[in-house]
Amino acid sequence: MADALGSRWARAGHEVFVGGRNSGRAAALAQRIGAVGFGELGAAAEHGTDAVLLALPHPVAAEAIAALEVPLRGRVLIDCTNPVGPGFALLTADGPSAARRIASAAPAAHVVKAFNLCHEDVWRLTPPVFAGRPLAVPLCGDDEHALSVVRQLVRDLGCEPLNAGNLDRAALLEATAALLIGLWVGEGADAQAIAPPREFAGGGRA
Numbered sequence: 001m002a003d004a005l006g007s008r009w010a011r012a013g014h015e016v017f018v019g020g021r022n023s024g025r026a027a028a029l030a031q032r033i034g035a036v037g038f039g040e041l042g043a044a045a046e047h048g049t050d051a052v053l054l055a056l057p058h059p060v061a062a063e064a065i066a067a068l069e070v071p072l073r074g075r076v077l078i079d080c081t082n083p084v085g086p087g088f089a090l091l092t093a094d095g096p097s098a099a100r101r102i103a104s105a106a107p108a109a110h111v112v113k114a115f116n117l118c119h120e121d122v123w124r125l126t127p128p129v130f131a132g133r134p135l136a137v138p139l140c141g142d143d144e145h146a147l148s149v150v151r152q153l154v155r156d157l158g159c160e161p162l163n164a165g166n167l168d169r170a171a172l173l174e175a176t177a178a179l180l181i182g183l184w185v186g187e188g189a190d191a192q193a194i195a196p197p198r199e200f201a202g203g204g205r206a
């Protein structure tokens with residue numbers, strides 16, 4: 001996800017900085033996507049002014065973020081993680097969402113849940129437009145400035161941002177990912193077909 005989204009944002013003119021625990025892999029990614037630099041996770045958390053993308057596996061994300069709590073104070077933190085396990089199970093079903101756990105680990109960061117519903121290859125498309133319709137990207141967050149920053153990053157991909165509510169509703173985006181991945185990967189189904197056109201959302205009698 002860091003590779004796919006980072007390369008698109010770098011091409012859109014953003015200064016992208018790569019953070020990773022392994023400097024060799026971080027350097028290779030930085031070179032591949034045209035980043036301005038690379039370093040440890042803490043350096044990435046401190047870099048720049050706009051936003052930090054958290055692209056770690058769910059099981060390690062909250063602990064990694066807790067270690068970055070100080071540099072993340074006041075930062076816009078984009079959470080694209082999916083707490084989806086074997087059998088397409090939602091790993092957070094009995095507790096707080098992944099986004100809420102991340103927000104608790106860095107309480108002074110402004111967390112926005114985004115980009116979790118599509119495979120990384122979708123974000124590489126220039127642009128992600130299907131049947132003439134730009135991909136809509138739902139965002140959940142509590143801070144209006146953070147949401148406005150991420151809305152622009154969505155538009156920089158050629159996508160349309162959608163307001164999906166506050167951070168509590170990120171649990172729904174995570175459950176939606178588990179549902180979609182289960183349909184796509186588990187059933188081989190056309191999961192996009194599950195929603196009717198908007199004019200039928202209220203029953204079609206309008």
Ligand SMILES: NC(=O)c1ccc[n+]([C@@H]2O[C@H](COP(=O)([O-])OP(=O)(O)OC[C@H]3O[C@@H](n4cnc5c(N)ncnc54)[C@H](OP(=O)(O)O)[C@@H]3O)[C@@H](O)[C@H]2O)c1
Pocket residue numbers: 001002020021022025054055056057058060064080081082083115116117118119120121
């Ligand atoms: N891939 C997709 O299509 C997709 C789509 C939507 C959402 N997501 C979500 O996005 C997140 C990232 O997915 P991804 O596919 O980009 O994963 P990935 O390619 O496996 O990359 C994960 C990164 O996390 C790092 N990492 C793993 N454990 C770590 C730890 N304990 N401390 C520090 N860094 C650690 C890895 O570093 P090393 O290089 O050092 O191993 C690697 O750079 C996941 O939560 C996933 O559910 C993925």
